[in-house]
Amino acid sequence: xxxxxTLYLVxxxxxxxxxxxxxxxxxxxxxxxxxxxxxxxxxxxxxLVSPVIIAGLIVYSYTGxxxxxxxxxxxxxxxxxxxxxxxxxxxxxxxxxxxYMMLLAATGCxxxxxxxxxxxxxxxxxxxxxxxxxxQGQPVAPDEVVKLLEKNGVxxxxxLHVLVDEDFDxxxxxxxxxxxxxxxxxxxxALMMVGARRTLSGDARLKESETDGKVIPxxxxxxxx
Amino acid sequence: MNSLPVLMGYLTxxxxxxxxxxxxxxxxxxxxxxxxxxxxxxxxxxxxxxxPAIAASDPFYSIAVLTFxxxxxxxxxxxxxxxxxxxxxxLQKWFLVHSLADEIYALDVACxxxxxxxxxxxxxxxxxxxxxxxxxxxxxxxxxxxxLPIPSRGIEFAMVALFLxxxxxxxxxxxxxxxx
Numbered sequence: 001x002x003x004x005x006t007l008y009l010v011x012x013x014x015x016x017x018x019x020x021x022x023x024x025x026x027x028x029x030x031x032x033x034x035x036x037x038x039x040x041x042x043x044x045x046x047x048l049v050s051p052v053i054i055a056g057l058i059v060y061s062y063t064g065x066x067x068x069x070x071x072x073x074x075x076x077x078x079x080x081x082x083x084x085x086x087x088x089x090x091x092x093x094x095x096x097x098x099x100y101m102m103l104l105a106a107t108g109c110x111x112x113x114x115x116x117x118x119x120x121x122x123x124x125x126x127x128x129x130x131x132x133x134x135x136q137g138q139p140v141a142p143d144e145v146v147k148l149l150e151k152n153g154v155x156x157x158x159x160l161h162v163l164v165d166e167d168f169d170x171x172x173x174x175x176x177x178x179x180x181x182x183x184x185x186x187x188x189x190a191l192m193m194v195g196a197r198r199t200l201s202g203d204a205r206l207k208e209s210e211t212d213g214k215v216i217p218x219x220x221x222x223x224x225x
Numbered sequence: 226m227n228s229l230p231v232l233m234g235y236l237t238x239x240x241x242x243x244x245x246x247x248x249x250x251x252x253x254x255x256x257x258x259x260x261x262x263x264x265x266x267x268x269x270x271x272x273x274x275x276x277p278a279i280a281a282s283d284p285f286y287s288i289a290v291l292t293f294x295x296x297x298x299x300x301x302x303x304x305x306x307x308x309x310x311x312x313x314x315x316l317q318k319w320f321l322v323h324s325l326a327d328e329i330y331a332l333d334v335a336c337x338x339x340x341x342x343x344x345x346x347x348x349x350x351x352x353x354x355x356x357x358x359x360x361x362x363x364x365x366x367x368x369x370x371x372x373l374p375i376p377s378r379g380i381e382f383a384m385v386a387l388f389l390x391x392x393x394x395x396x397x398x399x400x401x402x403x404x405x
Binding site: 013016020051103 | 252268392
């Protein structure tokens with residue numbers, strides 16, 4: 001972890017302080033010794049530039065969320081709606097964040113740092129693709145997965161890493177797979193790793209040839225066992 | 226005191242920022258750094274926005290650009306305080322400028338005490354109390370985040386929510402003043 005570095009953190013804090021203080025002190029420097037009102041043009045500029053910067057930050061920070069799912073937009077609409085309605089920043093922020101966290105927890109889409117994936121799960125046994133579920137590269141039906149995991153002696157008390165293809169965007173199907181199949185089969189610690197295909201190596205990078213012939217379409221996931 | 230709403234807001238937002246720093250940036254001695262960061266740049270937006278940057282070990286010049294973008298609005302707050310704070314001792318003035326954050330500024334502006342000396346006295350107390358709430362909240366949050374297994378998945382939305390709230394209020398203000 002590079003942020004262990006005390007010197008680095010000192011530089012971060014010093015930079016943050018220096019820039020913030022300089023910005024806050026700017027008017028006092030410009031108008032030192034003079035006492036006159038702010039020019040109208042500067043006032044208007046300030047009133048317009050701030051929202052533009054904040055809007056840019058909103059767009060940028062969405063890329064750090066699960067932006068391929070609907071949840072950040074649902075939670076965002078709720079936050080803005082509450083703020084327009086009640087005007088209480090604290091409750092708007094808390095409600096939006098709580099709803100976002102609950103939606104993520106319910107759908108099982110995990111945002112896992114890449115280095116975490118590479119060290120712990122570079123060879124996941126189970127992979128969810130848009131064309132069905134694979135077990136060690138072989139197409140299988142959802143209800144076969146637990147049997148195969150048990151047959152291979154995969155422990156139920158440890159985290160089971162499941163690779164979900166980046167283009168698999170059906171959150172409901174994923175939820176059904178995790179809860180109705182894996183969890184009911186005793187694998188309660190399933191970690192659904194979304195969009196990790198490009199970062200993985202070796203066995204996880206499956207070739208199309210491995211799937212030839214037998215393709216099990218994912219709508220089968222909807223059938224409960 | 227008038228700072229009671231800010232007390233609730235700063236303690237809670239500081240707490241959230243502290244938790245975020247502890248669980249997302251994985252900083253060692255998170256409560257200490259959270260306190261230092263909270264006091265050195267009394268800025269809620271920055272305390273949230275800086276977390277991903279620290280987690281990615283961004284160099285100091287990236288931090289400088291980020292800070293500049295996030296806190297650009299502060300450059301406009303001082304203008305309305307120029308006359309009121311004229312002639313204060315340097316250390317006091319320095320502290321007032323140092324802690325000129327959104328809510329604190331709003332309370333300063335709302336203060337209508339005509340006597341200049343009492344008015345400055347009010348500003349100093351307001352800044353000191355609010356800064357203290359913010360530091361206490363941030364430290365407590367980082368302590369909790371470092372010690373407890375807080376479910377953290379998705380907690381980063383708090384930052385986006387803060388931006389959305391600021392943006393919504395700015396839009397409300399613009400529409401109200403017919404500035405657009």
